[in-house]
Amino acid sequence: MNAALPEWLHPPRDSGWEADDLDTISDLPRHTELIDGALVFRTSPQRSWHDRVIRRLTSALEDQAPQGHTVEAQMTIRLSVKSRPEPDVIAASVPYDPDRTRFLPEEVALVVELVSDESQERDRETKPFKYARAGIPHFWRVEEEHGLPVVHSYELDETTQAYVATGIHRERIETSVPFDIDIDLARLTH
Template sequence: MTAEPTGPAMWSPDPIRQRAADHSIEDVLNLPDDAPRVELRDGVMIVVPSPTIGHQNIGNLLWLWLRQHAPDSFLAVTAVGVAMGFRDSLEPDVLLLHRPVPDSNHYVLPSQVAVAVEIVSPGTKRRDRLEKPAEYAAVGIPHFWRIEQGPLRIFAYDLVDGQYQLAGEGNSESDLELTAPFEIKLPIREITP
């Protein structure tokens, strides 16, 4: 007697196309509904780890704060990707976009992004702290925020001469005060779960 799988197999990237680094944004858009979130790195699909409840709460509270305080010329979103190129994409935790943005898009162009936010988790430390900021800077995204957990701290960066420079920081005992992309006085305790 042999053991046979029951039910449909879990989705995974095509191994031949993965080795050939042959995936594009179009392939990601055509994934089945039950596929995990992925980013593209030089044509290779990278599965994005599922966020923890704490991670999601921070992102949701920041999204809500931005929705309530950003001028109407901006739109705060989550679970939307940035098409960095035909064979590269990133999935930031929170984005603040320049309006107008079509509601049907899963991806936006870097030129539409005002702020890209990454919430650092144990499994994404290197990528969120080192790799993603360099990738966002390379495509000209003007502002990048990195949120560290335990205790909660936000580091906000402005793009200056192709590199991010620290523009402000805050922790759960203080406010994040910035002049761009709009006048911001964010009490960090309001996004601390």
Template sequence: MGGITMTAKAGDHTQHRQPDGSAWPMPPQDGYTVDDYFALDLPPHTEMIDGSLVFVSPQRKFHSLVMFLLELGLRQTIPEHLRVRREMAVILTHKTVPEPDLVVVTAESDGEDELTRYQASDVVLAIEVVSPDSESRDRDTKPLKYAAAGIPHFWLVEMDPRTKRPVVHTHIRSATGHGYEPTGVHRDRLKVDAPFTIDIDLGEYDRL
């Protein structure tokens, strides 16, 4: 997910502006917390990374189409004890609340329609579609934090510069919990057995 980071440095009055030009409340000395994040009236899809707020940039068509393709594909084979959700907040720590592009969560944790967040322990798979302005977060920052929080599976999706189609990099959490280990690179077809049996024709992207 693309975005612009708003740092949480006390005393900096120039970086904390809402879209209408009015000022955000000054962040605490040590940055925002989960309680702050859900209490503030934030723009849709704002994330919090290490106490700093990250505002999203306009979404590219590629990003939107890939999310649709993967969500549809996941729903075709997802077992009854799991659910697929898009752009939902996930609490990793008391200062980090990202919003993965897609998540697979346990049905038990899915709750009522008013649900606004999941815990990291609810998430089986987190998926990020790389955006130009959030490349380092999608490739480095978020995977490390997802793994540290115990999320077992992670997919990173990027655009193939040659074909303009999606490429899906699948990963499993390392035994040490320090990041993920690659399990495959999928271009034409995404066919895996974990976290459940999945078979998605990535070539369908051309027909969306």
């Protein structure tokens, strides 16, 4: 093995990377995810729109989350031994823990993905399937439409372990699940 190459270029030969490895691999690029045992890296710079919506949506959800809940941006969820994706926003039904490095599916009430050009397939297909199979009750997919965020909301059908669409929200999202939420979507970008 070439000592000049980062450790993450050399996955374990027999098993591949595992979820807990993300806490111990040295020099791992920021925002690295693990999907089916493979490390996934952000391949292009994040646009200002994406960053702004994440920050403002996180803040709006934090302001409305009930006591005992925490809202985090860009933290991973350990879905399985081989999958630890990093959603853009998580609302969890556990209190804030300053030493937390990841969430478990049973702690997560809502997961939000903002779709970008480089992550379309993961955000629209791969991740929602995995979140549903892990039992996360609510999923929002945020798309950009004419410079504004549009929220596609979903709720888990526990019988099929699949998400069912509950709405497309262009100006405002107002819902009582997973807790009372009322957000003016235009304020996330203006």
